[in-house]
Amino acid sequence: MHQPRDRLPASIETARLALVPPVPAHAPAIARLANNRNVHRWLARLPFPYSLEDARRFIEEIAPGESEHCFAIVRREGEVIGVVGLHFAAGLAPELGYWLGEPYWGRGYASEAAAAVVAAARIAGFATLRSRALASNGRSRRVLRKLGFAEIGEGPDPAGANKGLPAIFMRLDLGGEAAR
Secondary structure: OOOHHHHOOOOEEOOOEEEEOOOHHHHHHHHHHHOOHHHHOOOOOOOOOOOHHHHHHHHHHHOOOOOEEEEEEEEOOOOEEEEEEEEOOOOOOOEEEEEEOHHHOOOOHHHHHHHHHHHHHHHHOEOEEEEEEEOOOHHHHHHHHHOOOEEEEEEEOOOHHHOOOEEEEEEEEOOOOEOO
């Protein structure tokens, strides 16, 4: 019997974007976009400074790992603009995460990419998704609310570069078969 994770697509097309597995050719763009203090300040899991080697490690080791289902966010023109995906941890609902390079903020790309991943998770049969954002990250919280996530609590961010900072924890019930 296939688990919902096994039913997630390898790639997704939206009106303006292609969500595709990250490949080595994406590394320079990912490194350039992620090596930005304004991007890094919101993200728990990215090192800073962010080098080409960090991007290569993400593409070769992290993205294909058992705990991730990641997509590079690529505009129709072929330009990589960020990353979106689900993080899997034992005993927890998958966690939706995303980031965009600063030049692409405020254009609806995060909402479009995240909505596509949420739709894919719903079709795959997940019952629930979770996400979190720093309490000070109103833009990300608005994206998540637009997708239907509800704020379910707040407290210190549990891990990574933002460990201990005030975070808002969010949940989206999808009505699928996979509990939690």
